Amino acid sequence: MAKKMKLSDITNMFAGMDVEALEGVTIEGDIELDLGGLGGGSDPMLAAALGQESAVLAQHFARIAGMFGYPVGIGGPAAAAPAAALAAPKFKDLIPAKFDVANMADWATPIQEVRIGNTSADGGSRGKAVHVGGEKALPFYFDAEMPNRNQVTIDVFDMRIGLAKAVKQNYDEVMDSPGEWAKKNVEQFNADMITIHLISTDPLIKDTPAKEAAKVVEEVLQAVDVPIAIGGSGNPQKDPEVLAKAAEVAEGERCLLASASLNLDYAAIAEAALKYDHDVLSWTQLDMNSQKELNRKLMKQCNVPRERIIMDPTTAALGYGLDYAYTNMERIRLAALMGDDELTFPMSSGTTNAWGARESWMVGSPLKEDSDWGPREYRGPIWEIVTGLSLALAGNDLFMMMHPTSVAFLKKATQTLFGSIEEEPVDISNWIAAEV
Amino acid sequence: MKINSPLQAYKYLPQTNCGECGEPTCMAFASKLIDRSGKTADCPPLVKEKKFAKKLAELEGLLAPEIREVIIGVGEKAAKIGGDDVLYRHKLTFFNKTKMFFDVADNMDEAAIVERVKQVADFRKFYVGNYLLLDGVAIRAVSGDPAKFAAAVKKVGETTDLPLILCSFDPAVLKAGLEVAKDKNPLLYAANKDNWKEVGELALEYKVPVVVSALNDLDALKTLAKTFADAGIQDIVLDPGTVPVGKGLKNTFTNFLKIRRAGIDGDTEIAYPILALPFTAWMAGIEDPVNASYWETVMASMFTIRYGDIMILHSMEPYAVLPEMHLVDTIYTDPRTPVAVDGAMYQVGSPTADSPVFFTTNFALTYYTVESDIASNGIDCWLLAVDTDGIGVEAAVAGGQLTADKVKDAFDKSTFDLKKDVNHNTVIIPGLSARLQGDLEDSLGASIKVGPMDSGRIPGWMEKNWPPK
Numbered sequence: 001m002a003k004k005m006k007l008s009d010i011t012n013m014f015a016g017m018d019v020e021a022l023e024g025v026t027i028e029g030d031i032e033l034d035l036g037g038l039g040g041g042s043d044p045m046l047a048a049a050l051g052q053e054s055a056v057l058a059q060h061f062a063r064i065a066g067m068f069g070y071p072v073g074i075g076g077p078a079a080a081a082p083a084a085a086l087a088a089p090k091f092k093d094l095i096p097a098k099f100d101v102a103n104m105a106d107w108a109t110p111i112q113e114v115r116i117g118n119t120s121a122d123g124g125s126r127g128k129a130v131h132v133g134g135e136k137a138l139p140f141y142f143d144a145e146m147p148n149r150n151q152v153t154i155d156v157f158d159m160r161i162g163l164a165k166a167v168k169q170n171y172d173e174v175m176d177s178p179g180e181w182a183k184k185n186v187e188q189f190n191a192d193m194i195t196i197h198l199i200s201t202d203p204l205i206k207d208t209p210a211k212e213a214a215k216v217v218e219e220v221l222q223a224v225d226v227p228i229a230i231g232g233s234g235n236p237q238k239d240p241e242v243l244a245k246a247a248e249v250a251e252g253e254r255c256l257l258a259s260a261s262l263n264l265d266y267a268a269i270a271e272a273a274l275k276y277d278h279d280v281l282s283w284t285q286l287d288m289n290s291q292k293e294l295n296r297k298l299m300k301q302c303n304v305p306r307e308r309i310i311m312d313p314t315t316a317a318l319g320y321g322l323d324y325a326y327t328n329m330e331r332i333r334l335a336a337l338m339g340d341d342e343l344t345f346p347m348s349s350g351t352t353n354a355w356g357a358r359e360s361w362m363v364g365s366p367l368k369e370d371s372d373w374g375p376r377e378y379r380g381p382i383w384e385i386v387t388g389l390s391l392a393l394a395g396n397d398l399f400m401m402m403h404p405t406s407v408a409f410l411k412k413a414t415q416t417l418f419g420s421i422e423e424e425p426v427d428i429s430n431w432i433a434a435e436v
Numbered sequence: 437m438k439i440n441s442p443l444q445a446y447k448y449l450p451q452t453n454c455g456e457c458g459e460p461t462c463m464a465f466a467s468k469l470i471d472r473s474g475k476t477a478d479c480p481p482l483v484k485e486k487k488f489a490k491k492l493a494e495l496e497g498l499l500a501p502e503i504r505e506v507i508i509g510v511g512e513k514a515a516k517i518g519g520d521d522v523l524y525r526h527k528l529t530f531f532n533k534t535k536m537f538f539d540v541a542d543n544m545d546e547a548a549i550v551e552r553v554k555q556v557a558d559f560r561k562f563y564v565g566n567y568l569l570l571d572g573v574a575i576r577a578v579s580g581d582p583a584k585f586a587a588a589v590k591k592v593g594e595t596t597d598l599p600l601i602l603c604s605f606d607p608a609v610l611k612a613g614l615e616v617a618k619d620k621n622p623l624l625y626a627a628n629k630d631n632w633k634e635v636g637e638l639a640l641e642y643k644v645p646v647v648v649s650a651l652n653d654l655d656a657l658k659t660l661a662k663t664f665a666d667a668g669i670q671d672i673v674l675d676p677g678t679v680p681v682g683k684g685l686k687n688t689f690t691n692f693l694k695i696r697r698a699g700i701d702g703d704t705e706i707a708y709p710i711l712a713l714p715f716t717a718w719m720a721g722i723e724d725p726v727n728a729s730y731w732e733t734v735m736a737s738m739f740t741i742r743y744g745d746i747m748i749l750h751s752m753e754p755y756a757v758l759p760e761m762h763l764v765d766t767i768y769t770d771p772r773t774p775v776a777v778d779g780a781m782y783q784v785g786s787p788t789a790d791s792p793v794f795f796t797t798n799f800a801l802t803y804y805t806v807e808s809d810i811a812s813n814g815i816d817c818w819l820l821a822v823d824t825d826g827i828g829v830e831a832a833v834a835g836g837q838l839t840a841d842k843v844k845d846a847f848d849k850s851t852f853d854l855k856k857d858v859n860h861n862t863v864i865i866p867g868l869s870a871r872l873q874g875d876l877e878d879s880l881g882a883s884i885k886v887g888p889m890d891s892g893r894i895p896g897w898m899e900k901n902w903p904p905k
């Protein structure tokens with residue numbers, strides 16, 4: 001088919017001369033001008049204009065045509081065409097531009113750095129300490145170097161509990177021994193920390209006495225030398241007593257006590273943290289103002305020093321409230337960077353909540369109208385990864401996780417953005433033709 | 437948007453309070469313009485009367501989003517991208533979800549192309565009253581042969597009316613594709629430093645949106661965008677390159693942040709939607725396909741959150757697609773809109789006096805989850821949404837919005853009579869509200885059965901427990 005070239009610029013040039021039909025001008029392969037659009041009668045104005053300029057125009061025209069790959073016959077066009085015209089080219093040269101963007105001026109307040117775990121230098125027995133916080137910008141942003149990478153603590157429970165199948169198969173043989181379980185998390189699944197959940201202390205579960213539960217904490221401290229977090233059962237009446245006892249047996253190890261919240265005796269937990277040298281996890285439910293209130297109470301009323309506070313503003317799973325959780329964290333972190341010193345603390349996420357989403361554990365969709373959900377053993381881990389990664393981008397520092405694959409991917413993703421992962425460079429320039 | 441208060445927008449309105457826009461006053465309409473729930477076109481006098489023409493044009497300039505809106509495709513399924521005004525969703529909301537396009541290679545055989553395209557077009561997941569869907573098809577010119585590419589584009593176009601991206605760096609190949617798809621307004625991928633003149637001409641000639649591509653070079657990217665804009669091309673999409681792993685991925689992430697910050701800060705020369713290519717995960721040499729797919733989802737997540745407006749992806753595995761589409765939905769949900777349904781008695785299917793009675797809460801996520809679980813399994817029933825201020829079952833039980841009294845009130849308000857409207861005087865309650873059972877028996881004077889914890893299990897539960905003995 002004939003190649004055509006639009007000459008709307010000529011149309012513009014002649015706009016004032018009532019020769020609108022010029023947009024019908026087409027160029028055939030050998031740059032003959034087809035001026036059919038002008039109709040039969042010759043327009044004297046146009047004729048005059050074209051006559052005067054035709055030589056110059058023809059030259060320009062040949063150049064442009066050549067540029068676009070049309071064959072150009074020397075001397076041909078001007079002679080062959082009744083009159084020659086040309087388009088001002090749309091593109092001549094690149095118009096150079098420099099890209100520039102400013103750093104955020106109002107991110108002036110750094111996040112508090114918090115250490116979890118005491119090594120022998122600090123009078124503890126941990127092989128290494130974990131540091132979280134210290135950011136001066138949103139995570140992975142170019143405005144300021146991120147001082148500490150994200151950390152992952154893997155759950156251990158003090159009794160056998162119901163878990164999604166995909167999770168359970170990794171832990172089945174160690175679920176009756178918290179020490180072995182903790183070891184497996186560190187040695188095989190690369191946990192930076194261990195969280196021991198004393199859920200059997202719940203009066204509605206086994207009502208294990210605080211003193212007995214504390215022995216499990218000792219067991220875990222002996223089994224592994226990473227820092228640990230200690231969680232209660234979530235029972236607001238019993239947790240303060242359980243955590244206080246656990247804090248006592250773990251004296252000097254700088255554990256993270258999980259959690260102080262507004263609906264229990266947070267002062268008792270704060271007191272235990274100060275007395276036995278631990279950190280406090282300040283947990284509120286998806287509400288920035290409650291988070292400020294609790295942090296304020298911990299600091300002002302209970303005298304917990306800033307370098308011992310980490311916050312858990314609550315994690316909701318992808319599809320089950322992650323929109324709240326994500327934005328709550330992002331707002332908290334932005335407010336902190338802009339100077340709200342009731343919020344300048346590192347954050348922790350109960351990323352395992354992702355396993356509550358039905359997409360991560362149900363065999364298939366209960367809805368016949370849905371497309372097939374595919375095998376669930378692959379859905380669960382990625383649900384935990386995406387939930388965690390989203391919050392990492394919102395500002396979360398410490399992740400409480402369960403599935404080993406999720407841990408591995410979250411670490412790789414966050415450490416890639418942190419900048420510590422070296423890989424062979426991949427040439428993507430011809431991705432279009434990639435064989436996949 | 438260059439203005440941010442209703443008062444500023446008000447200055448450009450007719451100020452007659454005629455009410456034709458459906459708002460009582462021009463000032464009320466002005467605030468809708470500012471929160472972007474209304475458009476200038478909704479004010480008839482402003483649009484129709486010649487004397488306002490200048491003000492209308494000025495106002496539209498002021499209201500235009502910082503990031504240009506670009507439309508790909510035609511008709512109902514056209515994909516609109518860009519259009520954002522803020523860097524963080526809580527500051528307003530993000531507009532125009534990140535669009536997920538899946539690749540097709542032009543060297544696949546016809547049957548395979550048709551099958552894959554159908555898979556993309558048909559994939560759906562119900563969520564909060566709607567289906568989450570995929571958005572388009574990106575056709576890659578692997579063959580390098582214009583005829584072959586055109587044939588693939590034709591086949592895809594015959595199979596679906598989803599929008600298309602035509603991918604080649606060879607203008608002749610792109611032109612062949614455009615000839616076949618010229619009435620479909622496809623996105624051209626891509627103009628780069630070598631082919632920009634030819635591809636730019638194609639974009640002008642066929643009046644289609646076009647991607648400018650410069651790998652990890654924001655000066656070059658801006659140069660291309662500026663050159664195209666100067667030539668009258670407005671529908672530009674930016675590709676700063678997406679490197680799948682290592683430092684390259686970190687650079688890519690940084691580029692996305694920088695481009696969007698500059699655009700929102702008012703650098704109009706780079707204020708265009710951004711294209712991300714999680715697809716490149718498949719070029720990183722990750723051997724296990726599940727791991728490669730997971731990594732693609734990881735990349736898609738990063739760029740859904742940080743400023744990718746359109747993505748080209750490869751894995752169609754449900755374990756990849758489901759979390760990706762949910763995350764897009766999560767980030768683009770309007771945080772300003774309430775997420776509750778009206779507290780009322782609803783009929784699912786065509787219930788009779790024999791049909792079961794359930795209650796749930798009026799949190800939209802909860803209500804639609806339960807409603808669809810029941811409806812999809814063909815169960816006719818009465819479903820009461822108890823007004824818990826839009827809180828789900830578990831949180832409402834914990835927070836005191838779901839109590840026996842509340843449920844009783846809800847029945848009373850709905851005028852549904854358990855003694856007359858059904859013949860079994862039985863209510864099935866959510867498993868997570870089991871602790872209300874005793875109180876409910878007292879307050880409703882009915883038999884209370886505790887259903888499963890998750891409404892997805894209602895069908896199985898019904899088989900064993902319904903009708904009541």
Ligand code: B12
Nearest residue numbers: 286316321796802826827828829830831834835866887891
């Ligand atoms: C999002 C969330 C919130 C949001 C709620 C947003 C909203 N609009 O609902 C906010 C931030 C407001 C919130 C606050 C609180 N929350 Co909250 N929250 C969650 C979270 C993360 C997700 C809940 C959710 O939306 N689930 C999804 C919906 C669809 O589930 P659902 O409504 O229960 O419906 C399912 C089932 O109940 C069932 N179902 C529903 N209807 C019916 C009907 C029938 C007939 C049947 C058979 C089944 C059925 O099927 C549905 C689908 O699976 C959970 C933790 C988690 N599970 O991940 C905590 C959680 C529910 N919250 C909890 C708590 C304690 C609270 C607070 C009391 C905290 C506090 N001390 O302030 C407050 C209460 C606030 C209030 N009520 O006013 C606890 C509850 C513990 C308990 N069991 O007692 C949880 C489990 C967290 C925890 N582990 O501690 N929360």
Ligand code: SF4
Nearest residue numbers: 454455457462465479
């Ligand atoms: S239609 Fe226009 S002029 Fe009339 S009230 Fe609305 S904004 Fe004002």
